[in-house]
Amino acid sequence: MGEDRLFIVFLVVAVVVLLARALAGRIRAPDAILLVLLGMAAGFVPALPQVVVSPELVLFGFLPPLVYHAAFFTAPREARADIVPIVTLAFGLTTVTTVAVAATIHALLPGLGWAAALAFGAAVAPTDAVAATAVLQRLGAPARLVTILEGESLINDGVALTMFGLAAEALGTGFTFAHGAGRLAQVVVGGVLYGLVVGIAIRRFRRSIQDPISQIIVSLVTPYLAYIPAENFGASGxxxxxxxxxxxxxxGEGVLQPASRMVGNTFWRILTFLLESALFVLLGLEIREVLRRPGGHTWGDVALTTLAVSGVVIGVRLLWELGNGPLADLVPGGRRSREGLGRRQRIVIGLGGMRGAISLAIALSLPAAVGPERGVLVLLTALVVLVTLIGQAPLLPLLLRRFGLIESDERRREVMVARKAGLQAALARLDELAEEDEVDERTAEAFRQMLEVRLDRVRYFLDRQDADGRSRPPGGRHVRTELVRAQRAKLTALYRKGRIGAGTLREVSRELDFEDPVVIRKSRS
Structure with a gap:
């Protein structure tokens, strides 16, 4: 691709992302839905060049940071508590879905071999929890449902990509059962062991790094250091x-030190959003030619196949979630792990399995050995993603309200309780330092007043919530906003008069960012 064409594609990606963000804020729809629609619409702009996305670019460029980011921010205690439902969904359901979709597509497209059918099944089998958890968290759904969906999405990515890799190998060489079992063991065991080595090495290495920029560079290199050598060794990257x-x-505290954690989290949030968004747009640009001539198939065939595959994907998941009780009971701790997951919760989990960026990445990496059907398989994957996002995401708010599963204000109260405990611990430690003469009384009093003001705000919130059962933002938020605004205005005036330099202006402005309720609220959303 020439430099001019590359620039045009980059510009289209940026425009689509900006439009999706603007529309998402207005109509309160998940970004993923709008990115799919706008990305596919962008493919029909006549002046745009034809785009062919290299499978290697997707596998080695996009996937490592996306998978690493999801794994890095996994909640370990919550995931361990719900390990049985997570594992049964990630391993059992992903395998069943892959086989069911493969059988369906093989029946509808008889010219497609079983290896290619299994590769396609592996592409649409893994879920993408981004859209579902965005809806659930915004409405205040039980945190347990979010944990299960996120944990499942993290593990089933690896399961699906492992099956996809084996199916892709079978396209070129053909597998016997014994050979396939041996390769599966090599892929899984080798990937897990190498990942442990990389994790231990990076954890030790990062302890010697204090510079925030170096910390971010290490965090960016880590997923590629884990993925690419593992693939070259024949293991699962x-x-x-x-x-x-x-x-x-x-x-410990992860890759980033406290001083750089806020910057690092922001960096990774933006990076993963851009990578996922770019996948949707690139897919839209690539399938333009396929839409004009869908692999020799009629549009009726494409529509029928899309509905059939989407029905299998959604139906198998619902049936699995509602009927896998006997299977879960066979797992140690399975019966206990199902406590609190009634029929209503399982229906929400069943309809929370939308497909997204990982499915697109796998489809775009289908090898040329698939043959002339590769284009229509990419198209079908995009349409299945679209059907699951548009068809399932709007149902989640309705179900949560209908089933009475909205736990409004619970998360915020939990945050306030944690802040209260932390501030009380800090005050106790400050008293100890003062008694031991490690801090003079004037300094101790200054810190004590600062901590007590923060503690009073937390108590005020908790008292109001306990009084009427509903949380309302503390009345001091407006005052804090006005005070920060006044400080910013004064800083700007001092800079314009030449009394302070640009460096001082930026430094003090950054400090005010940590006090501005508006900035804090937007950074968390």
């Missing part, structure tokens, strides 16, 4: 990346 990310993220 995805499993290696998942294990490395989970190992680093759950030991």
């Amino acid at each position: 995805v499993l290696a990346t998942v294990v490395a990310g989970f190992s680093i993220g759950t030991h």
Whole structure:
């Protein structure tokens, strides 16, 4: 691709992302839905060049950071508590879905071999929890449902990509059962062991780094260090990346030191959003030619196949979630893990399995050995993603309200309780330092007043919530906003008069960012 064409594609990606963000804020729809629609619409702009996305670019460029980010921010205690439902969904359901979709597509497209059918099944089998959890968290759904969906999405990525890799190998060489079992063991065990090695090595290495920029560079290199060598060794790069990310993220404070954690979190949030968004747009640009001539198939065939595959994907998941009780009971701790997950919760989990960026990435990496059907399989994957996002995401708010599963204000109260405990511990430690003469009384009093003001705000929130059962933002938020605004105005005036320099203006402005309620609220959304 020439430099001019590359620039045009980059510009289209940026425009689509900006439009999706603007529309998402207005109509309160998940970004993923709008990115799919706008990305596919962008493919019909006549002046745009034809785009062919290299499978290697997707596998080695996009996947490592996406998978690593999900693994790094996994909640270990919550995931361990719900390990049985997570594992049965991630391993059992992903395998069943892959086989069911493969059988369906093989019946509808008889010219497609079983290896290619299994590769396609592996592409649409893994879920993407981004859209579902965005809806659930915004409405205040039980945190347990969010944990299960996120944990499942993290593990089933590795399961699906492992099956996809084996199916892709079978396209070129053909497998016997014994050979396939041996390769599966090599892929899984090798990936897990190498991921552990990378995780331990990075954790030790990062302790010697204090510079925030160097910390971010290390965090960016880590997923590629885990993924690419593992693939070259014949192991699973995805499993290696998942294990490395989970190992680093759950030991100590993770890759980033406290001074750079806020910047690092922002960097990774923006990076993963841009990578996922770019996948949707690139897919839209690539399928333009397929839409004009869908692999020799009629549009009726494409529509029928899309509905059939989407029905299998959604139906198998619902049936699995509602009927896998006997299977879960066979697992140690399975019966206990199902406590609190009634029929209503399982229906929400069943309809929370939308497909997204990982499915697109796998489809775009289908090898040329698939043959002339590759284009229509990419198209079908995009349409299945679209059907699950548009068809399932709007149902979640209705179901949560209908089933009475909205736990409004619980998360915020939990945050306030944690802040209260932390501030009380800080005050107790300050008294100890004062008694031991490690801090003079004037300094101790200054810190004590600062901590007590913060503690009073937390108590005020908790008292109001306990009084009427509903949380309302503390009345001091407006005052804090006005005070910060006044300080910003004064800083700007001092700069314009030449009394302070640009460096001082930026430094003090950054400090005010940590006090501005508006900035804090937007950074959390």
